[in-house]
Amino acid sequence: GAVVSQHPSRVICKSGTSVKIECRSLDFQATTMFWYRQFPKQSLMLMATSNEGSKATYEQGVEKDKFLINHASLTLSTLTVTSAHPEDSSFYICSASTGVDQPQHFGDGTRLSIL
Amino acid sequence: RKEVEQDPGPFNVPEGATVAFNCTYSNSASQSFFWYRQDCRKEPKLLMSVYSSGNEDGRFTAQLNRASQYISLLIRDSKLSDSATYLCVGGTGGGNKLTFGTGTQLKVEL
16 A cells, blocks of 8 residues: 555656656545655755645745646645756655655656756 | 765675664754665665664664664665665654655675
8 A cells, every 4th residue: 555656757858848747646645745856876855845735835945936836636746847957857756645643655756857 | 964964885795794874863853763765766665663762673673862863773684685775864843854864875795
């Protein structure tokens, strides 16, 4: 149980393109979803926390207009990287949780490469 | 100073060896702690939670020292399949907000 699916797993696109990444909880209802980013040889950094039906809470230094998060249902959250540039190339990972004090279940990540 | 600090390694050990990883955290508000395992270019997977009383899961033993703000992971009888990066993680906000260390790389060799 507790499967989180992330799609796509790999994206390569040109600079200036907007990219949407989906995160789905397949067998549970996720009241909270998290978006992380991991640059090579660095730790996972939390970008934002989203609760179903409300606006996401962004971490300091993460531009909310650049990284649009939508959590419209208890099983789906999306992250849109708008007008992506090479410096946005990274490994983006989502996780989902049923609530406070509950473990986070991670998706298998999306490797984004902007040319 | 990073909020969660780990020795990046790599630790190269022979199969069957016992290996220990350490981690320190600076946020005294951290309430929960975990060890995650991350294979190359994959998502992290929860290995075990860490409790003050110490906890064991098969070949893996985790320990938390709140006074020293120190966490450890001991792996006994290392297997080739244990080769991965081990991430020390602190949780705040009811454990919901996770702060990851950069990880310690383990390579188990024949």
